[in-house]
Amino acid sequence: MSELLLKYFRDQQKKIQSERVYDTQCPYCSMQCKMQLIEQTVVSRKQYKTVGKDNPTSQGRLCIKGLNAHQHALHRSRLKQPLKKVDGDFVPITWPEALELIAKNVNEIQAIEGKDALSVYGSASITNEEAYLLGKFARVGLGTKYIDYNGRLCMGAAATGANQTFGMDRGFTNTIEEIPHTRCIILAGTNIAECQPTIMPYFERAKENGAYIIAIDPRETKTTKIADLHLKNKPGTDVAIANSLLKVIIDHGLTDEQFLTSRTNGFEQVKQHLLAIDLNQTSEQTGVPVDQLIQAATIFGKEESGMIFTARGIEQQLDGTAAVRSFLNILLATGKIGVPNSGYGAVTGQGNGQGAREHGQKADQLPGYRSIENTEHRAYIANVWGIPENELPRKGVSAYEMFEKIDQGDITGMFIMCSNPVVSNPNANFVKKALEKLKFLVVADMFLSDTAKLADLVLPATSYLEDEGTMTNVEGRVMLREATFPVQGEAKHDWQIICEIAKAIGRGKYFSYQSAEEIFEELRIASKGGIADYHGITYDRLRHEQGVLWPCPTPEHPSTKRLFEYSFAHPDGKAKMVFFANESSPPKPRPDSDYPLILTTGRVMSHYLTGEQTRKSHSLAAQNVEAFMEIHPDTATRYNLKEQALVKIESAYGEIIVRSKWSTTIRKDTVFVPFHWTDSQNVNKLVSNQLDPFCRMPGFKVSAVKVSPVN
Template sequence: MTEFLVKEGVKNLHHKGEKLITTHCCYCGMQCGMHIRVNEKTGNVVGVEPRYDWPVTLGKMCPKGVTAYQTVDHEERIKTPLIKKNGQFVKASWEEALDLIESNFKRIQNEYGKNAVSVFGGVSMTNEKCYLVGKYARAVLGTRFIDYNGRFCMSSAAGGFMKTLGTDRGSTLPWPELEHTDCFFMAGSNTAECHPTSIQWLWKARDKGAKMIVVDPRETPTARIADVHLDIRPGTDDTLASGMLHLLIEHGYVDETYVSARCNNFEELKASVEPFTAKYTAEVTGVDIEKIEKAAHIYGRSPRSVVMFARGIEQQSKGVDNVTLYTSMALLRGQIGKFASGVATFTGQGNGQGGREHGQKADALPGYRKIADPKAVEYVSSVWGIDPKEMPQAGVSAYEMFDEIEKGEIRAMHVICSNPAVSAPNLTHIWNGFNKLDFMVVSDFFLSETAEFADVVLPATSWAEDEGTTTNLEGRVIRIRKVKDPVGESKPDWEIMQLIAKRMGKGHLFPYDNPREIFDEFRLASKGGKADYYGITYERIDKEDGVFWPCPSEDHPGTPTMFKDKFGTEDGKANLPVVQYRPSDETPTTDYPLYLTTGRVVFHYLSGSQTRRTKFLMEQCPVPYAELHPELASQYGLTNGQKVKLTTKRSDMILEVRLTKAIRKDTVFVPYHWGKELAINQLTNAALDPVSRMPEFKVCAVKMEKA
């Protein structure tokens, strides 16, 4: 076991009979620093201590991070392979499970072609594993059908950044600089609940006089501390951002020198936002005109400002448009590439940044190369040791893979570290797809809702039982350290893929003995790409508390601040967009008169597969609920705690009512961390953004009736 024990200054955290191993939390993109407490005799994980010297979170942890260790030795961990017989899972040996996988994958591909087997990945894994998922799908299985759960999380941010800035890195500045920011413009992010340990930086800045503007249909804990809360009508972010751009131009807040030297398309953008006056913006968004104008003046006059956003603006069928428009606010102000200024998106999953850079996306190869680029295919093929002609073409997005199942094109699927049976939209379609597959394999460490559909479940290790790296929301590559040996017969995902590769006659492509060897290969595979990790080593990460990509050589300092001199586009200039308002795919009608939107709560994480198995977290929030304004509830004769039936064009479900004045009167909010009959994604809309293929989780039309 590789151990990295805590520094001299924090030895007082030791408990007798225990050792501390330094690592990072397994949950969100903050990747909070922590010391895991391990019993020296049993080797079991028994607790956690915050890491006060971690520069991003400075010892802060949220309820999920404090309890994350409790899932490692949880009684519900899968400890042996499981095979479904007569509808029931029975324990099996690895040989039995691998025999079944080999025979079915080979049979299906022989009968229907290579693409009949698909891979659905995830980004709650290390960079090493995420990189191998892409190689496993393309070089071992030879399938073009690979995508991942980041399609439901970060894809619109990625698409928007690529269109405007030419490079997709979630934050253009390092997080500690936020303390020196003068204005935060936050859209679609309930940071106080979703990324609680980031709030300290906002408070430090507020203590120095910084202003804060929050865009959200709900008066969330984040919105309550804002100077201006823009209580937007769901699905109208493009109008609000266009209105802000209009006002920045109208009031002379544009940094003309910066825009002239570093941006394309300003005159076209200016013409496109001309109709978006404060009056028109207020009419479309439902926000008071005075608040819109106040927000524009605060943001426009701030010397240092950061535009921050998250899933609220991204999980829409026009999420990429939203990102390009909000990003353009920072460009017009000349803020990107400067100290304590720029744009940042709050990464949802722990490795949401790194996991999308190195080959899990349907159209991407390591280093953020495009699979449609022959030179990229030739280079990555040379690293992998395959003929470029063997590289499959681009596949389809995560949700669209279930359309391919429906058409009979995909007959088998290997799901790795993901739970789309909860996290995908229009879940009936997803569930029907799983049932239609000829064969299904799931690698996980709990029997998730997705795993229940599988024919074979392979026991994977938890984050504390393997080594590797992740990339946090800043773009800082950090180390995850092995804390204990795997429980039972569980194996790391990289080793599982290696075993299947050998069975498929491709073992020579997976010659690894440890994650460091994988990391060194993927450093090489990323070399020269937009997301260049070549100069990052385990030793540098330990010494420097993480290294920011791009880092093209070992003597390169890394890139904490992006775009100081040029952008990632061909000509080095940012591309300002021309975007016209278009409504969401669904807006309220007579039959479905309300907006439905979804989101997180502080006590749960994504599909809840881990947090719903943590006693304390479940005690705090055991079931989902429908959050309503009291005036809306009274129209339906509803009181707090009563049951309500919500119905969309896709399905219906019954939930408990929770009354609050902190929400628009035309909107219902439901958290999404539960599965089966409690999964709100039964109701959400799968309308896809034309660029990112992100489903429209955040906006759909719903009708409500007393249950």
């Protein structure tokens, strides 16, 4: 090395006056990649970069979102003190003033209208400790039955489908490390290459090892490009696809009769219904050629091992639960579950989409995946919480239905934590109008989101860099997120906010925690004996083992790598198979002369959820500065739409304006718009208010629309 180069390195080293390293986890998708933020002080100026850290799930990999996550956490527009709305404008106030305002409004509303006049709207991005505490706060602090969370819009169908079929729901039934060794993979409605990029190497290795990959998606995506066979179906026809695949498997004698007899109930009834299905009619309905249906089914049926992964593409529909269960029927019929290299994966969307639904944020759920309507479950949790069982509220309603309750006047106050429902919910215009009717709205967030702008009071929350706690990732692995970065301004951790509000309204004795770990210790007890049993997990163990797969009932338990090896979680130990007709009930929006096209939605790699965080990252915002409508050139020509021109999209529920983006890889009857933008670009303004009858999931993925140029 030359003297000149050595001098340069010595000079650069002198400029770095100090360096600090902060361990953390990515705040975005369900992979929950471990990483470190490196802070360097160079000539009195701080510089930051993020690097990956080895762990069992993502093995040190990071995607573009994780590499730039710190940009939003350090953004100048972070909320750093409580804000009160006065005459339409926000003014800073102290925490004591904020808490006094909350107590005053809570007491007044409940004194006049009852406890259920208040509601809580939670999040699948907060830690397990905070999800647990938020559920306890609603039921013990406020005494209300009205609590639900934004994970209802994400994992509702997958969770319900797995619970109904298997008796329990853990996103992956086996570990992520088995993926490279399976022989056939079905990716149904999942674009993992853009939504969970760091999981892609597992599927790429499977392909290198000879696995046959089948993708089911109306669009060609970065994910479908790795597939050997792409079933490019019409949006909303996933139940019909699953039924036709299972029919072929049965007709070709590819079922596992021994497994069906000993491990399942209901197969004969399913088989009888499938006999009446005509593949030619299915082909016409779905837009998938018969030979492709046969090819996909026979390959999956013949291979010795296989996995099926589902995501929002098939789940965010009015028959999302039916679609999930119909694909699970295929696994059960071929015996490809509970054995090595075979199983089901619900590709969780949000960072803690798995853990956040296990410990009490859902309207009908108590910690440990217990049922709020089960007498034994109620008694156990009431005992843990130190209250009489009869003081525990009964179940409330789903996330969107809470806004209907607001519109009807049943709910007049709401506390929202780490969520932006004005943008993320269906029929978004209605949701905004409902929130504007509230007598009192409190929002805890990092930024002044579209939802926070409607609030009477906004509370500043900490970021992933500052807030320690556990998260449960896509494969059901509980991980400890270390967080030692200095808290920004007067922001508080979500669990601290909950505890201080509880104290302010006179319920502090139930919320006297001093750390996230202390909350987790109570969560361990509350989950003990439940389906999602965390009792054997401790912070020390998580640090030592880099995560533990639940259920883990005792500290000595090795953690559960594969579910259902010997029995399913129903009382009789068997899985339940049920047939669902190809036509959904309630019926999905259909194209007609007024609204001739099908709209479907999804993500782009550089953004996350409503974009509130990623748009604060200049590196991410530069990748996609605005929403767009992907449309086939032939379709665009038919409606006089030019490439890169502004276009109006209208449904029966609203309208938006975005820029057209021509693509020859999308179906000619379908348009696609990502859901990360707000205001006039918020695609959820076009989505109907209908819900899946089982899980209450909105039908985001199928809307009937019309398009026209903006002159």
